Amino acid sequence: MNVPARRSAKAIPALLVLLFVGLGTTDAGWIRRTKLVDRLSQRSARTLRVERPTLRRGSRYAADRVLIRFKPYVADAYAQGLLRSYGFSSVRLIPQIGVYCVRTSHGFSVTETLAMLRRNGDIEQARPDYRARLTDTPNDTFFVSYQYNLRNRGGILDISDDIRPQMTSGADIKATPAWDAALGDPGVVIAVLDSGVDRTHPDLAAKVISPGHDFANDDDDATDDNWHGTHVAGVAAADTNNAQGIAGVARNCTILPVKVAGADGMGFYSWIIDGLIWATDQGAAVINLSMGGDFDDPFLEDACKYAFDRGVVVVASAGNEFGGSVVYPAAYDSYVLAVAATDYDDLPADFSSSGPQVDVAAPGVYILGPVPQWYAGEGNLPYLFASGTSQAAPHVSGMAALIKSLKPELRPADIMRIIRYTADDVNASVDCGRDDHIGYGRINMERALVPYILN
């Protein structure tokens, strides 16, 4: 990877930030805005490196310990005697903060012990000894600084000198806690129906399971001759924790490239129909369609139904025309999840189409993803920021793949419901409940994948 020296070197060719307004099969073809920004490589990968923690999900607190603080007037000797009288086998005082750590009596759970202690008027607080975990961040170079979509800790999204938006902490899809529950099964395949995928990209080479199929040129090589499909595939399931590039949503799931759009970003419904059926027959669990057209077509709907009936979750971008209707196939409400876009503040993106078919939203503004090296240009890193519902949809596809990995018995309709019902209603102050702009809300992977505690 080429690492340039200084940020101020504006004479050096910069990396493109592409702001999508559309990728479609409409007469207008692909519509996109481009913007020059500084190189990503000016943020040294070395400075972002983090060690990979190993701790994974376990119970939330120690099964045999609780922490107790007595009221200020209680003398230490009395407190210790009282704790011994409960039969705790070990009583340890942390004198600096006046807290006792005790081992629970045999045969009593933490819940029972806490209930018993909280009835004692001399005790101010009794709490479980909660488990902490090392900050579970993948070591991908750009994860910490740029992938607000997966974990947003606030601050500035420092894309370039003139693009430095202030982000809202927590405006993300809660990927990191969700990864504690599921990293994905390599057997769960996400078919990316798009402009193809660059199989040689270092962040995708290990994830693409086959050359795929090219319905635009009718051959068995779905290599990306645009850039869009590579970007979308990377957002959904880039090679993660490989010490370079970005993290994908479905970290361990794999990608099946299906080329249904040509180099110009145009595709026909017949190609999409073929692609849907082919990907389904190849065993894809999820199909991502970051594209769409304006025209309702029963044959396209039938192809979506074909996939749905065979257990495939079909996810599609809602479209990039603010005030416009949801495009097809996203508008096939019964069989397809329609995804709108939000930004780094959890606000609906100003380009996102709306309508009653919108199911959920996901981050779709300044999303960093891989692109073919030839597209980025010699000497530039093969990554770029892009915006659009095209970028929002693969977040949902990745989430669907993780759910499928964790619960393979679930049918597509149930996975679609889980994704809808676990979303955060981030525009509740304006539009409470489901609405036509972001559907049920911005997806929340943690709520869908991490167990709900009944207490």
Next chain:
Amino acid sequence: MTKRSTGVWRLISLGIALAFLAAPAPAAESKIETFVAGLNFDHFSKTVVWDGDTASSRLRASLVSARADLGFGKGLTLSLSAGFSLAGFGGLAFETLPITLEYDASSLKGLVLGAELEALLHKFGKFEIKAAGRFVSSFGMSKTWPLEGFAVEGQAKGRLNWMEASAGPRLAYLLSDKFVPYLEVNARWLRADFRMEETLEDLHGLETKRSNGDLSFSVALGGDVRASERVTIKAKAGFAPYPGGTDALISIGLFYMF
């Protein structure tokens, strides 16, 4: 039913049959010679491994029941009980529901019915050996929890049913009229099913955890204390070891002889 649990059932059935055979048939004489009634409190824990699962959970059950002991003479006693139970499992996750639920709640209520048969097998000097068989079944009441934080209304509904059968010999030492200590060894079998239903608008899931129980043996020390002419206190405490731990049981009751 698995081969192993079938074997356990046979063992327990044999114990209960022995209790019947050891004494003259009560129906033939059809005379109730003694009638004792009282209140009993039982608490026990039992570690179970769920069918198709490798993780274990510990059932903790507390029972308060009204009990009647019918004495038919020659050492044969039939006890019938009815009451309430509070039971819960620790460390239990319902992972096949659409949204995985981790049970960390208080105990669930249930109605409990039980029967126990005790028969004298042999008496020598101050010792007597009895055979005892016991069956207890708890019919759980449903409990509902709201599922909060979702985009739609939701709830989880759980119900726990369990039954336990046990049988074994009891060696009693007839120390005095006032106090009779005993040692009891039991083969125990527990069947439990914990049904959890999840609803989030039109998203439904149902998971039932089942356990046919493994054979376990318990050893208990107990004593019957005659507090007065008509009042007796019965107490028992024991343990049931299993690989990697020990389950416990205690029982105490206050009875009045009519």
